[in-house]
Amino acid sequence: MSEVNIAATPTAAPVAKPDPKPRRLTTLRLPIIATAAVLLVACVAPFELAPFHTFQLAMAMIYAVTLLGLNLLVGHTGQISLGHGAFFAVGAYTAAIAMEHWDTPYFATIPIAAAITFVLGFALGVPALRLRGLYLALVTLAIAIFLVPLLKRFDSLTGGSMGLVVDKPVPPAWTGLAEDQWLYFLALATTVLSFVLVAGMLRSRVGRALHAMRDNEIAAEVLGVNLAHYKTLAFAWSALLAGVAGSVYTWVIAFVSPDSFALTLSITLLAGLVVGGLGTTWGPLLGGLFVMFVPSFAQDVNQAAPGVIFGLLIIAVMYLAPKGLAGLATQWTQWLGHRVRKGKNHAH
Template identity: 75%
Template sequence: MSEVTKTQEAPEAPVGKSGPGRSWLRFLSPDRGHWLWIVLVIALILPFQLVPFRVFQLTMVLVYAVALLGLNLLVGHGGQISLGHGAFFAVGAYTAAIMMDRWDTPYLLTLPVAAAVAFVLGLGLGVPAARLHGLYLALVTLAIAIFLVPLLKRFEDFTGGSMGLTLAKPQPPAWSGLAEDQWLYFLALAVAVAAFVLVAGLLRSRVGRALHALRDNEIAAEVMGVRLAFYKTLAFAWSALLAGAAGCVYTWVIGFVSPDSFTVNLSITLLAGIVVGGLGSQAGPVLGGLFVMFVPSFAQDVNKGAPGVIFGLLIIVVMYVAPTGLAGLAGRAARSFNRTLRKE
């Protein structure tokens, strides 16, 4: 064989560095988005493999994930703080409940209205919040979560007062062949996918870049021409919109709303969920939803007398082991595993 032919041959891939045997590592790399498709395929299969109660739990995980997605947009990407996110969740839930109970509105039409009402309220809160920082902003948002419960009890003609409102759950259409729990799961999944796509597009736009600039350094962002008050207000509005949408789906799934379901504990739990899940990460809202759904029930099983103590201790342990949240811990573990395999 001539020297020219030899030089034209492709070099052999180094063992352990590349080649077909390592393509799956690149595909599952935490720096790529392929894992989202894998999670989506698994999510489509799960409701046909689990008992109804587990399907219900996963449905609630999706509901919380949508709410945490909005909180992640505000806290993780915008650098703001909110201890009143549960209030917007309640606004979406009650908007849907009142429309379905008082006006017999088709449940699908309640979703855009609930999201719009929460968006407007978030916009109204965002105006004064744009002038506040840190502890002051946290106290204002906390106050909203505190006075919401007595406010809902006061307007008994609309909200049902302390007794709340009981609603009929959406029934699956005959052509679907699905059980009620499966239909509600797929409704929640559709809303969650749409919400994640919306936020992904938002973060890739000028709005996302402005929010990141605000989070990193407000002074530098203002020097670069970012309108601080405008984007802070917009962050609150978009965050509230997603919380309202989650609250609407919550009403579909539970079929009941009452003021005691939306106390200040809900806002604190949601904030803990996104911090534990991973601020500013794609997987953070999903992992946070799993945490919010399953950890309190686990704490209840461990100690029925003091579930809050167990819940708090678990948060401390997770924050000690994974300061950047479960998403950061999973990312580091995956990268370490990939590096180990490449060295073999």
Template identity: 75%
Template sequence: MSGPAEVTEKAARAAAPTRGRSLARVATARRQWIVMAVLLAVACYAPFQLVPFRVFQLTMVLVYAVALLGLNLLVGHAGQISLGHGAFFAVGAYGSAIMIDRWDTPHLATLPVAAAVAFALGLALGLPAMRLRGLYLALVTLAIAIFLVPLLKRFEAVTGGSMGLTLGKPVPPAWTGLAEDQWLYFLALAVTVVAFLLAHGLLRSRVGRALHAVRDNEAAAEVMGVRLSFYKTLAFAWSAMFAGAAGCVYTWVIGFVSPDSFALTLSITLLASIVVGGLGSFSGPLLGGLFMMFVPSISQDVNDAAPGVIFGLLIIAVMYVAPTGLAGLAGRMTRSITKILRKE
């Protein structure tokens, strides 16, 4: 028989790997928070060093990142395909524009309302997700994006029809000393930070674990007691809310909305950008926002006659080099550099 000392030693050896994994996770989380703090500091410093046009471009990157954050929640974490995410983006944009134009609502006050309206619409349209999956679900969301533009043009008295609505942009308070482009940038940055923190908390909760279970194996998730219909619908609602918030900030930044700004190509570009950025990764929406903002302009510079062709070829090239997205490529490069440094 083993003595108490031997039993204690065996228990300690058995617990050592668990403690090692826990410490590794803590160290990884600490590094991630440090990286995010550095990125946030750089983001706060950038608008004071760049020309207004570059500040505008970075602002649009943040806007797209919030929209892609919602799409990533739906596609990357819940495993549901959406080809109509641009419709939720448009709902937030037009909701904010109508409140500002018709009711003279303060810009900041339109954000929670636009997000709430998009959440409610996502909740309603998420009901088909209870019974549909794969291509059938993609067709339903595609139909939403297709009929949205004619619908916006039809109600001209409210939406401005094909001419759209022209709005004033948020004016920076005098005490900030900021220019208009810098103020818009910091508003977008604040919304982005809050959105990422909210998504991070959501995915680390019971809801996030349930979404991952639904994504990995619906049958097994249902056996374990996960309510598929509830969590699928909730994923649509949350993703729509993020897209609606992004559309609201888009209205502030651009100062103009029209139906043609939210055509089907917007939904397709959003889906392509989150796939390129990295599905299911925390940095994927930000990388996808950078891709969505800068790659079309690069394509335009390469060939004015066929920017769409260049854009498509660049997507193919990126997916060939990084099949798991730019976030996966960055992770592999970081691990390779770490191994090389450890060997030295």
């Protein structure tokens, strides 16, 4: 038998496998690039805009923090709240009362408002253990309804129907910032920190438990998720974020009154979250912009019936973007990425 020269035997060339790294890196870089671009624009904006527009953007970020808490509850946990404006009001009045009656430094009002609203949210989470759906919605709605007359009743503390006027935070001399710019950067810092903390929470075991509970409570309980613990925790954290936003609201507005926190505020916040995108990263921010600017736009279009214009705009957005503005932006990004990859493949 002749020996076979193994070394000389031709071997099939290995099949080149596509390297998934470039695509994976592109997928990871897109959110980072988008976040960096948004932060860059946010830092430059107060130096390019008029003071009133700077104030509007600060208010939009305050609403975004409130919607971040509401999104944690509704979008990531599957609970519902029609009274989130009440927690926002409690945070605002806590800051106003602390600054007006107790001469509390404005920075110190955030932990006070956060602690009070956290306790209130935890207390509301207890009945939520036995309620769900429309029944839970009615309970939260009742809180938003009776809060306004309650605020009017304690004149000596809350100022009654006239409300409370407080001093705005004065920018430190070393910053060289105007008052509106300083308030804007305070709101921006609060917003960035809140988004980072919630993003970290959602990536942890807590976030996985909340998502499991949202998708299927029975399956989540079988897997060992403590439903009572995480439901109350979701309400508490959601209320805390609303309270923090309310505290910063008092700094920016320098005035609180019961009529500023009517039932329509809670409904508008929920509508803004749905329009922005439930359960999405950018939904609260887009919803905050919607809550701030769309009512003003509706008022400019028709001063006799701004509510009609506002409602029609919500219907139009829901028809064109069922998953919210954030979902629509994601679809556009995916379509653009697909077109770019397709163009590269044709080039090769």
